[in-house]
Amino acid sequence: MPPDAPPVHQPKTARASSNVDVLPSIYQPAHNIVIWKRALDSTIRGQIQTLIIAQPNLALTSTVSAKSVLNTLQSNFDNHQDYQALFSDISTLVDMFSCLLDCEHVGLRLKVISQAMCPRFHVDRVPVRLVTTYQGPGSQWLAHADADYSKLGSGNQGLSDEKSGLYRHAEHIHQLQAGDVALLKGQLWPDGEHSALVHRSPPQYDQQPRLLLTLDGIF
Template identity: 45%
Template sequence: MSSASLNCRSYFDPSFDMKKKYRRAVIGKSPEVFTDIYLEQINIVVWQRRLSDTLQADVTRFLVSNPSFQISITVTPQNVLSRIRKFLGETSRLDLSKNISQLVGMFCCLFEIERVGLRLAVLDYPMCPKFHVDRVPCRLVTTYHGVATEWLPHDKVNRSKLSGVSERTSDNQIGLYKSQNDIRQLCQGDVALLKGEIWDRNDNAGLVHRSPSVVGDQHRLLLTIDFGD
């Protein structure tokens, strides 16, 4: 929606608040959509990608042999492949290592940064079960295996209720959102950029999201990439 359209709307809709921030999602089939994260009105960009059969097989083998794997490291596009292969195996898991390296390179190129914080974890529990926003400029998330991240469209969130989220109450009980139908969910393989609260002029507009419930003996393989120090 253009600024002109927003200005015009205030004349015809008495309830329209010009001071309220408007945010929306961009979803596409190629990583070219990532550049839309720079648009002020966008707070999530999703590249809907399908994992190759060889990559999925690599991930499955990795999960079998590493059911509680977790690393958190700082890497650069130049050293990420060698560092990841030290953790995943020099000769095995090559497809997974290369894919992670590619995403690190994309992230650094997109934001013109030299290093990132990378976290790769096998999870059998919801790491962040409550809806929340991140105090970061932007975070890349992708789930290589299992159920993926849940999120709320900006216009479906009662942001005044975010501070009321606690372990003793559910998100819908406090009125953070109106209906279960408001919840969106990424798919396995999707790569998403989640704009956070400290992106320039994005205070009170960071994407609201949470970890999905993990049922039974299910496992997730989650990768997150953040701006490095």
């Protein structure tokens, strides 16, 4: 579990790097999102496209460990040999996430999505979540200083996010790119009630399917 920490209410910032070593920065109180920016190789991209065509309604949810994840993935796909590079990448992310959080088991979700799953801005009721979009538009998020937390949930008084005052300008909306691996602090992180990352699923105007992976630590 994340370590206990005294309340810290100064604005949180994002940290991004093309180096995987950026991920442990999520433990720094100054950051509520850390992004490992990476480009997927052509083999993985090809396997992603094959998977989306073969399983357009994919919605895999499972509890896995670093040791079991590859077998879990393979057992859920008849033609698993067609996706070995993708499954290897997912297994690596599970291993990294487990080590980072010091937890043996991880809640894994792998879904093909053709419409916004969480269209409104919100925060997650978890300590920290790993999110990566393998194909399609990435998740959108607001910097801590640009979000009025009082406008989340019922605080919006029935108004849309655009009209509630949750954020001031559309330019304040940031977006992850396909391949990016992001760690998002949630409400259950120390001081998370005041600093969890505000984010949402991206609008999918062209109905381009997404392949989304999320990981949650199980403690």
